[in-house]
Amino acid sequence: MHRRRPDAQRWSLRVDPPWSLDAWRGAAREALLRGLSPEQLDWLESSAGSLLDAPAATQAPLLETPSVPHVPSAFLELASTCLCHADAQPMPLLYRLLWRIVHGERALLSNPTDADVLRAMTMAQAVRRDTHKMKAFVRFREIPGEQDAFIAWFEPQHRIVDRVAAFFARRFAGMRWAILTPYRSVHWDGQALSFGAGGHREQAPAEDARETLWQTYYASIFNPARLNTRMMQQEMPARYWRHLPEAQLLPGLIRDAGDRVQAMHDRPAQPPQRRIPSRRATSPVPSPSSDLATLQRQAAGCRQCPLWESTTQVVFGEGPGDARVMLVGEQPGDTEDLCGRPFAGPAGALLDRALSELGIARSALYLTNAVKHFHHERRGKVRLHKRPQGRHVQACRPWLLGEIERVRPEIIVCLGATAASAVFGSHFSLTRDRARWHTLPDGTRGSATVHPAWVLRQADEVRREDAYRLFRDDLRQLLIGDAESTGRRPALPPTSEG
Numbered sequence: 496m497h498r499r500r501p502d503a504q505r506w507s508l509r510v511d512p513p514w515s516l517d518a519w520r521g522a523a524r525e526a527l528l529r530g531l532s533p534e535q536l537d538w539l540e541s542s543a544g545s546l547l548d549a550p551a552a553t554q555a556p557l558l559e560t561p562s563v564p565h566v567p568s569a570f571l572e573l574a575s576t577c578l579c580h581a582d583a584q585p586m587p588l589l590y591r592l593l594w595r596i597v598h599g600e601r602a603l604l605s606n607p608t609d610a611d612v613l614r615a616m617t618m619a620q621a622v623r624r625d626t627h628k629m630k631a632f633v634r635f636r637e638i639p640g641e642q643d644a645f646i647a648w649f650e651p652q653h654r655i656v657d658r659v660a661a662f663f664a665r666r667f668a669g670m671r672w673a674i675l676t677p678y679r680s681v682h683w684d685g686q687a688l689s690f691g692a693g694g695h696r697e698q699a700p701a702e703d704a705r706e707t708l709w710q711t712y713y714a715s716i717f718n719p720a721r722l723n724t725r726m727m728q729q730e731m732p733a734r735y736w737r738h739l740p741e742a743q744l745l746p747g748l749i750r751d752a753g754d755r756v757q758a759m760h761d762r763p764a765q766p767p768q769r770r771i772p773s774r775r776a777t778s779p780v781p782s783p784s785s786d787l788a789t790l791q792r793q794a795a796g797c798r799q800c801p802l803w804e805s806t807t808q809v810v811f812g813e814g815p816g817d818a819r820v821m822l823v824g825e826q827p828g829d830t831e832d833l834c835g836r837p838f839a840g841p842a843g844a845l846l847d848r849a850l851s852e853l854g855i856a857r858s859a860l861y862l863t864n865a866v867k868h869f870h871h872e873r874r875g876k877v878r879l880h881k882r883p884q885g886r887h888v889q890a891c892r893p894w895l896l897g898e899i900e901r902v903r904p905e906i907i908v909c910l911g912a913t914a915a916s917a918v919f920g921s922h923f924s925l926t927r928d929r930a931r932w933h934t935l936p937d938g939t940r941g942s943a944t945v946h947p948a949w950v951l952r953q954a955d956e957v958r959r960e961d962a963y964r965l966f967r968d969d970l971r972q973l974l975i976g977d978a979e980s981t982g983r984r985p986a987l988p989p990t991s992e993g
């Protein structure tokens with residue numbers, strides 16, 4: 496399709512402006528349609544002609560069956576970057592690459608060891624680096640006498656103004672500005688970009704009022720202890736310093752850095768100005784002399800574990816301070832956390848139902864939990880119960896023991912495995928030891944059954960009823976039946992509520 500013509504005849508192609516991909520692409524297309532090889536072409540940058548120039552390539556005859564080849568997008572991307580390179584002539588190189596691609600080397604760009612590819616990649620990298628530096632180091636100065644109008648002077652290494660203009664238009668969309676460079680200028684009027692000829696450094700204001708402010712700020716944030724001049728020169732090469740107001744300060748800041756670090760080193764240590772709170776130091780622990788009400792007040796400020804952080808309040812036990820029976824649950828739930836009372840939610844309602852059926856007054860019991868804050872996980876607006884971990888139970892145990900010591904119940908019935916492990920220790924197995932009596936070191940008798948929340952979690956109505964009967968029968972055995980079978984004094988008096 497693209498056969499070569501004899502190399503003897505030379506042709507010229509003009510690309511204006513030379514960094515424009517569209518301009519170069521149009522010229523390259525004309526050459527391909529005529530089958531002109533890279534060796535036959537002179538690539539010219541300016542539109543001004545010369546008598547010595549070869550005839551324009553558009554005068555060469557078209558191929559018999561001219562066609563426009565499809566070119567990989569990666570090549571166009573590479574070409575648009577390379578064309579901005581100022582030092583090396585990218586146009587002949589790009590046409591050579593294009594010629595090779597359309598003549599069978601479709602995967603040419605994936606061969607980084609090819610000399611042409613390597614050269615193009617190196618050019619593109621230099622342009623990209625310069626683009627990055629221009630974005631970072633352009634400094635606008637206010638135009639005297641005009642409002643919200645700014646000019647910046649910058650000397651890029653490559654012809655990148657068109658390439659970066661859109662970036663500045665987005666970044667400084669709300670002000671009017673111009674960037675002058677030696678070869679080209681760009682202007683933004685708040686609506687559109689326009690490009691013009693290059694300018695001179697003197698056309699941009701030398702400095703403005705903000706500059707002093709910026710220098711003061713820069714000097715205040717300059718940390719001599721973190722100075723790394725090698726890294727600084729890599730990131731901010733000296734050739735860009737002339738664009739940066741802060742650069743005037745750098746020699747002095749760098750010179751004084753050693754002395755300032757030494758002075759910092761010699762200065763006596765200062766205590767931190769902001770007090771760093773220590774949770775453990777400020778968190779109250781049960782005091783031996785406090786009564787139940789004081790204990791409750793102390794627990795409200797407890798920070799011994801993280802559970803307090805995401806809850807509404809501590810949920811302490813409630814009931815007579817001399818109750819003969821203490822029921823210990825696992826932890827407060829969502830309702831309890833909000834209202835501050837134990838067994839106030841659905842599980843508490845089930846407990847109430849069982850107590851009512853057994854003829855036991857809730858008001859005769861001291862009800863509490865092994866853990867006093869609500870452990871949960873948030874899912875949207877819902878707080879889902881999470882079983883407290885062993886460390887939470889351990890951290891909270893002093894409050895439970897404090898309640899037991901002050902109420903001194905005759906019997907303790909734990910509801911669920913967590914409560915049982917808090918009272919009897921981690922060796923307790925609810926499956927094995929349910930509804931059996933144990934004697935605590937102080938002589939108090941204790942046992943355990945399931946938690947009413949476990950009853951509610953059963954999969955269907957039949958299982959829930961079975962589980963409920965088990966729960967209620969355990970309570971009957973532990974709170975009433977035991978006294979009947981042993982002749983002990985009943986732990987609970989009959990109630991008129993039942």
Ligand code: SF4
Pocket residue numbers: 794797798799800801802803809866867868887890891892894
């Ligand atoms: S859960 Fe218990 S230990 Fe943890 S902060 Fe609350 S009261 Fe203190």
